[in-house]
Each structure stands twice: as structure tokens, then as C-alpha cells.
Amino acid sequence: MNNKTHHKNRLKYYLEKILTIPSPTGFTNDIMNYIKTELDNLKATFTITNKGAIIVTIKGSEDDYQRTFSAHVDTLGAMVKEIKSNGALSLTPIGGYMMTSIDGENCIVETLEGTKYTGTIQTIKPSVHISGDEARELKRTPQNMEVILDERVNSKADVENLGINVGDFICLDTRTIFTEKEYIKSRYLDDKASVAILLYAIEYMLENKVTLPYTTNFFISNYEEVGHGAKASIPENTKEFIAVDMGAPGPGQNSSEYSVCICAKDSSGPYDYDLRKSLIETCKEHDIDYKIDIYPFYGSDASAALGAGWDVKAGLIGPGVFASHAYERTHMDALLATLNLVIQYSLKK
Template identity: 70%
Template sequence: MNYNDDKLKYYLMNILSISSPSGYTKKIMDYIKDELNILGVPHLVTNKGAVIATLKGKNNNYQRTLSAHVDTLGAMVKKINSSGSLSIDPIGGFMMNSIEGENVTIETIDGKTFTGTVQTTKPSVHISGNDARELKRTSENMEVIIDEKISSKKEVEELGISVGDFICFCARTIFTEKGFVKSRHLDDKASVAILLYAIKYIVDNKIELPYTINIFISNYEEVGHGACASIPEKTKEFISVDMGCPGLDQNSSEYSVCICAKDSSGPYDLDLRKKLTQICKEEKIDYKIDVYPHYGSDASAALKAGWDIKTALIGAGIFASHGYERTHMDSILCTLDLTIKYCISE
């Protein structure tokens, strides 16, 4: 199959450019809905704000649902300090050292935006020496320095910034000439772009699907309850299109589609994993099977919520997950290929 790399990158760049930490996803969901409207694909919005698109197939009683999540890591203003800096509380699980020096946008509850930078409370070795180097990178020792001429709590409050405002990390997206993609939030916006492109491909090519396919774009995965509710009731197979984790002692790769056999919630459905690996073998899609002991997904959240479904987890190999991440277009395209081949398989 011939895929349009430029259109896939177009979706990915647009999605990465819209800030969407868990709890602050309306803007990106509006973008998803706009693209679905352009494609003429029916969709609904759940009470919790997830978007579910549906592509009708010949068998409407045995449905397949594929999920990806638009919500990302981020932070929230925990306290306005007397100096005018902001104490932060993390959204999602990341290492504090991974955001040190990162540019951010503060989004206030009434729609104002301000820029700033995450620093430690001792950011200069010229002032603090070894204390700066040895300071433990915890949320208590991190703060946001606002790009405004302020030096007091009162001045920050006068700007309209308050406790509970969202702090969004700059994505810093780069597409390299060698095919690498470097950005924050490739987990899981790479998969959202893949599913959006898969919908477009199926619609544009008027592909007849053997089973009805639902595309579930969740918005609370990073905090553990993205797909706990509102899964289409006729769903029998649920594929979480998320990410693989290449790195130390792992089998995953930045150049293949990664298939998870087991994560922190336990093993995924063996029959469904066999089906996915068989598609990869028959279609000559480069794949890796792996185990992730510190990982959870929308599929595992759905199982814990009591849904009686077969589940699987696939995704592009995302290096340095929950940090400044990297993958390769080969991995994204392999994941796209498996996604489409699964949707059209009997």
C-alpha cells in the first residue's frame, strides 16, 4: 500500500502543536472533530470529552475498537511564591530532570496565556555551586519563572494567574532529513496521527470493512482512566495504539511496530496478539514483540473497569518515553500499515 507521508506528517505536526495535558484537551479535541468533519466521518463526544468515530462494516454486531490518547504530560500551578515564581504539581508520571530548562505556556482559567521556563530553585552554579548540581530534582525543588516583569505574588495574581492553571511543556517538534521525529508527547500523539490518517485512507479508498471499526480518541489516559468508560457496547476486540519502549534490555525498536505481550496490568490477549503478528508476517511488516513492566494503557484501563473484551497493544517505538522523545518514520509507517491491515482483515 502507498501512504502519503506528507499528509501523515501534516496530521502529526498539527496534533503536536496543540497543547493538551490531561484535563486540558478541548482545543485538540476540537481539531480532531474538525478533521473528522472534513472526512465526513460520523462521530460522537462522550460526557468525559473523548471522541469516538465510527466506520461501518459488514458485521455490525462484532465490532473492533482502536484507541489512542491526545492527553499528555504537563503540570498545574500548585502555589504562587512570594518571589513571583510558580510551584508546580505534575500531571502524569515523568522524571523532574526531564523538564528542567523547558519552555512552557501557562494557560489561565479565563483564557490568558503566559510563557515561562521550568528551573530548579537553585538554577545557577555561579550562585549555588555544588548545591545547584546536587539538588534533588523533585517537584518541591522545581518552579516556573514567568516571562513577565514581576517580582511578587501580588503582581502574578494581577496578571490573572492562579492556583490550578495548566502548565504546558513546549513540544519542540523536529522532523530530520534522516527520517527521525523528535518531540515531546509522541506518546501518544504519533498514534493519534496514525489513526486519523488510517481513517482518511479507508474513506478515500472506499475500503469495505468486514467489521465495524470504532476509533476511540481518549483524553485521560496519562492519569489512568481514559478508556474506563464509554467503549462502544458491541466491541469485542480493543486495540490500544500507543507506543513501544526501545531502550535498555528491551526488544523494541524505533524502526518497527512494537507489539506488547504484557505490561504492568498483565498479559494481553494471546489470540489477538497472534492475529497481529500473523498479519505482520504475511504482509512483511517489520515488528517486535516486547514486555513492559512499568507500563499501562487504555486497553488495560478498560479491562480493570470490567469490560469483557479481548485487548492488544501496539505502537511505534518511542525512545526516551515521558521525556524529550524520539522515533523514526519507519516505525510510524509500520504501525500505520499494521493498523490498516488489521482493520480490513477478516
């Protein structure tokens, strides 16, 4: 792949767009509509599943043996669990994250009618000047966290009069930053970095009229964070299912923020051995920087597909993302390496 600057610019274009559209699991209509618009502009062929996932198909020379890559647009977030008597909102988390990672975070609460209200997630004892050590030592659990609305509300009735209700979605500020040295810092790089990669891979293949040996599908999943994103609706001729999700660098791990990470095993068990070997061989053949790793507390759309009984060879790859499920960071080199692997493996017979 030539013209590295162009590839970076297009990846940044897609990533900037999708990171600005809130999409906690169950609240993905807006981001899916954006993706449909981009795919229409590319004149891509796609279908919509009953659950709202998008499947893009690029025909290859052989149709009976198909490859499917997946990435998920749904993210962590929260919902209103209770409207308190003082006008604060208790919350219930969507997805698995440490409550410490959202302490003091700005957020938006959106009603069923589409009205948006800003607020801040705080503990129930947010001030050391009032609570002292009790504030410092308070355990960060959902029961001890609440949303303080940027509205003059002092009662449950005040909040209800705004149209806010139990079940409304709470979307966290992503605080997205692209640094001069090509680091990307943001919430929800898991897995919007990979969605940007697949969108640009589709663009690249269509604009360059790439001839693929096998029909290749791109499954944009919208329920991955709650475990059932790819349990259904995978194209029936899929023989290889490759989840493009994040790698997880950290203490004791082999993953890197500058490489594509290839998962050998996660909490669901080992991924397909032959497929992993083929992905690694592709990296070696095309000088793609890669790392192999094992993640003890991790599941993917590929493991969801296996758990649902799909008879596929499953793999997991993705850019290394530091501080996963918190305020995350990666580097453009990891996105480029993952993009290169997706394209080069798609060309592999």
C-alpha cells in the same frame, strides 16, 4: 498500501498539527476541537462522550462483532500549585515523568480566561555561580522546581494581577523536529504519533471506500495519562480493543524505533494471547516490520478498559518511541509500520 510518499506526507501533516496544540490531561478542548474539524472535513461519523473523548465509527459488514482502536491525545504537563511570595510558581506534575526531563524547559501558563504567559521551568537553585555544588546536587523533585515567568513580577500580588491562579495549566514546549533522515524528535510522541496514525487510517479508509468485515471504531481518548481514559464509553459491541500507544525501546528491550511494537505483557499483566497471535500473523502476511516486547512499568487504555470490567480481548501496539516521557524520538518507518498494521488488521476477517 501504495504511494509511500503520500502516506508519509499525510502522517506528517497530522502530527505537525497536533503537536502544536498543548493538551495536558484535563486541558484537551482545543485539540479535540481540531480533531472534530478534521473529521468533519472527512465526513466521518463520530460521537462525543460525556468526558469529551471522540469515537469515530466506520460501518463494516458485521455489526455485532466490532473492533475498537484507541489512541490518546492527552499528554504529560503540570498545573500551578502555589504562587510564591517572590512571584515564582510552584508546580504539580500531570502524569508520571522524571523532573530532570523538564529542568530548564520553556513553558506556557494559560489562565482560565485564556491569557497565555511564557516562562521557564527551573530549579530553586538554578545557578552554579551562586549555589555551586548545591545547584548540581539538588534533587529534582516537584518541591525543588518552579516556573519563572517572563514578566516583571516580584510578589504574589504581581502574579495574581496577571490573572494567574492555582490550578492553571502549564504546557511544556514540545521542541518538535522532523529531520532529513526521517527521525521525529518531540515531546508527546506518546501518544500523538498514534493519534496521527489513526487520523490518517480513518482518512485512508473513507477516501478509498474500504469494505471492512467488522464495524470498526476509533476511540480518541483524553484521560489516558491519569489511568481512566477508556474505562467507560467503549462501543458496547466491541469484542477486540486494541490500544495504539507507543513501544518503548531501551536497554534490555526488544522494541525498535523503526518498527511497530506488539506488547505481550505490561504492568497490568498479559494481553490477549489469541489477539496477539492474530496481530503477529497479519504482520507476517503483509511483510510489516514488527517487534514483540514486555514493558515492566507501563499501562494503556486497553488495560484501563480491562480494569474497569469490559469483557473484551485486549491488545497493545504502537510505534517504538525512544526516551518515553522525556524528550522523545521515533522514525517515520515506525509510524508507517503501525499504520499498515492498523489498516491490514481492520481488513482481516
